[in-house]
Amino acid sequence: MIESIYLDNYKKFVDFELNNLKTINVISGSNNTGKTSILEALFFLCDRLSPDNMLRQYTIRNVKSYTINSQGQMWQMIFNDYDLTKKITIKITDSNGNEEVATYNHLDKANNEIISIQNQSVNSSNIVSTSSADISSLHSEFEINKKKCGDTYFYIRDNKLALSHKDLKLSDLTKVAIFVNSTSNATNKEDMDRLGKLIVNRRIEDIIASLQIIEPKLKSINIIPEANMPTVYCDTGLSRQYPLYHMGEGISKFLSILISICSVQNGLVCIDELENGIHYSLFPKVWGIIDKLAKDNNNQIFVTTHNHDLLKGLNTFCQESKDSSVEFIRIDETKSGLVAKNYDSEMLSAAMDRQWEIR
Template identity: 30%
Template sequence: MILNPSGLRIEPFPPPPPFPASFLPARARVPVNEEAERFSNLEVTGRQEVVLKALQVIEPRLRRLTMVVVGGVPMLHGDIGLGKLVPLPVMGEGMARLASLVLAIGNASDGVVLVDKIENGLHHSILPKVWRAIGEVAREFNTQVFATTHSLECIVAAHRAFSESGSYDFRLHRLERFDEAIHVVTYDQEALEAAIDIGLEVR
């Protein structure tokens, strides 16, 4: 790494990983043309219904997803029974965030997806359903999801969702500083359940 007046630069630039990988930042949205390409990739293989099913967690009225070109730019639209298609971003930040998550997972089959502050844009009341949807899509595409969060509600929601799924393929890794170093503390299902029950800090 090289720090200069213009910022931080990495040299040499690391090679791409030998498997499909994607990163979703905390705030910036995925460009609509990139979302369109990811949806099209799933549509080519007949797996676009995975996205529809996941988004119905937030919007049960959603019947269909399709691409519409607006101003020369392809954009994902949905049919929620209004007589015309609605651009996905207009349906709310939660819909756009979950769509980005699911599309990234579906396009990283046998790979990984990195998500910063996964709870951003998602109301706390739907977090358990969102985690269930993420788990189902990740299993279907054999994609490993690494997500950061500072939200205890998000952690508890993930724990509950995977506990009820029949397959607890979830781990919480907490970074702690002691002895002048950063250490990783890993919680499995039993340890996390106990920590939540007695009110231990797990964020």
């Protein structure tokens, strides 16, 4: 389990650290204090072998279009103050003292490096000729316990984004991460694939039981082709099953969260704005389900929110369950930069009882 996260020059974060992380970590703060960016940084580090890793920084925020050029504009948005001369550092330390570090820097001319490792490309179909103009690149270096374990190069040629890597091994990827964005629902392809595997492996019972807190009549869910697209259908005891999208945003978002937690073991699940679409009266039960499934699958959960009712529900869950595996973290912007204030479950209860504003 990750115990601390360190970020330097990643987006708004300079020399920033989160400590005392637990099974469930709830991150709050006012608008534009970097809550979602913390989740993105974790995902960026863990998803480093994916050819679309950089594009996911846009899709996570539902950006439909972006600028591609050869001067680094594609990755400029992850640099503090958009300054490509800075070096980004993302570091995580786990409960066993293991340290994983990624550094990122912009290279104006990366021709020689890229040409030398093209034959190791993660996605060779995206690799294009590098014989003419100078190529700029986002160069990443990775270390585990101070031992170097590979490099990656993102670069643009002929309006295509490509990724080449050197000495990266799947065995060095210590954490698998899944990102559930603020508008996620269980109709996207990744969720469909994960749900299908859970159904095949008979691991759907916990998901059905969990969904019944929103729809008590639910008996089963199935994936059925509709207009040549896989569609989730629900059986609620009526004369026929009907599509999940008829049941509303909340159950679809919750299903996406449940699929994510149940389809990975020993990993990270990052949930942006968990509260979207879910009725406030259900929040204590939702937290209980997330806690149980996270522990069953040995997963660590990171949630962002600024919803008071969700925090009240978290407090109710902590008080009723006596659970101490929850950490609430508030991010504040000060004159010296972003700072984190931690509340364990007891401190959270005290703050809520005194009606302190901690969102």
